[in-house]
Amino acid sequence: MIFLKTEDEIELMRAANRLVAQTLAEVGKALRPGVTTAQLDKLAEEFIRDHGAEPTFKGFPNPYGGPFPGSICTSVNEVVVHGVPSEDVVLREGDIISVDCGTLLNGYNGDSCYTFQVGEVSEEVRQLLRTTKEALYCGIATAVAGHRVGDIGYAVQSHCESAGYGVVREFVGHGIGKEMHEDPQVPNFGRRGQGKQLKNGLCIAIEPMITMGTYEVYMMSDRWTIKTRDGKPAAHFEHTIAIHHGKADILSSFEEIEMLEASRNQTL
Ligand code: MG
Ligand code: MG
Numbered sequence: 311m312i313f314l315k316t317e318d319e320i321e322l323m324r325a326a327n328r329l330v331a332q333t334l335a336e337v338g339k340a341l342r343p344g345v346t347t348a349q350l351d352k353l354a355e356e357f358i359r360d361h362g363a364e365p366t367f368k369g370f371p372n373p374y375g376g377p378f379p380g381s382i383c384t385s386v387n388e389v390v391v392h393g394v395p396s397e398d399v400v401l402r403e404g405d406i407i408s409v410d411c412g413t414l415l416n417g418y419n420g421d422s423c424y425t426f427q428v429g430e431v432s433e434e435v436r437q438l439l440r441t442t443k444e445a446l447y448c449g450i451a452t453a454v455a456g457h458r459v460g461d462i463g464y465a466v467q468s469h470c471e472s473a474g475y476g477v478v479r480e481f482v483g484h485g486i487g488k489e490m491h492e493d494p495q496v497p498n499f500g501r502r503g504q505g506k507q508l509k510n511g512l513c514i515a516i517e518p519m520i521t522m523g524t525y526e527v528y529m530m531s532d533r534w535t536i537k538t539r540d541g542k543p544a545a546h547f548e549h550t551i552a553i554h555h556g557k558a559d560i561l562s563s564f565e566e567i568e569m570l571e572a573s574r575n576q577t578l
Pocket of ligand 1: 412423
């Protein structure tokens with residue numbers, strides 16, 4: 311069932327998503343070679359709790375195994391999504407890491423993800439990040455009242471495939487509100503004019519997961535970590551948006567992250 315949000319609910323969603331944006335920026339500030347993903351997780355959990363919210367991912371149930379142990383997903387290089395924070399994962403110069411974060415604040419969810427560069431990253435990988443981020447905004451640009459979910463997927467898919475990249479099929483965007491995952495599903499592939507119609511009050515997370523090579527992925531034995539089949543890198547960018555006054559209103563934000571990237575000469 312799709313739950314359309316009231317004006318008041320959209321503002322609550324905005325607050326939860328603003329906290330996600332701040333948390334991602336805090337994680338970004340701590341990124342450097344030698345840092346472990348467990349350190350990033352601890353920092354994120356403390357920041358979220360200090361701001362009166364819950365990290366939604368912590369303890370998130372898994373149909374295949376135990377609950378998610380971390381407060382953020384930290385997916386390095388060939389890990390596409392759901393990377394589990396660990397003392398054993400030490401970031402190195404030239405890595406990329408997607409940090410996916412969810413908060414529950416005053417009963418509503420925020421959800422956003424950004425793929426960061428660690429130090430200096432190859433131009434080939436930067437191009438993957440650039441294209442994935444552009445694809446997110448292509449999807450958002452089509453998310454207007456009257457359009458359909460398939461229009462978003464088509465926009466994301468055509469932007470990435472025309473650049474020669476793979477579009478992951480097994481994981482998709484989603485409705486969001488009181489629950490982190492609500493209807494409808496929002497795939498990163500699709501056909502124009504197909505699927506559920508977008509209406510004012512609909513809140514969705516759009517989240518392209520894009521690969522340098524094959525779009526095929528597999529699950530590691532921890533029952534969480536998803537990697538590319540060919541071991542090539544993947545990127546993941548996500549915003550939560552509301553269809554508001556007929557247009558996409560982006561509730562999460564990359565503004566602070568982009569300022570950080572500019573200060574590090576990492577602008578995509
Ligand atoms: Mg997410
Ligand atoms: Mg999501």
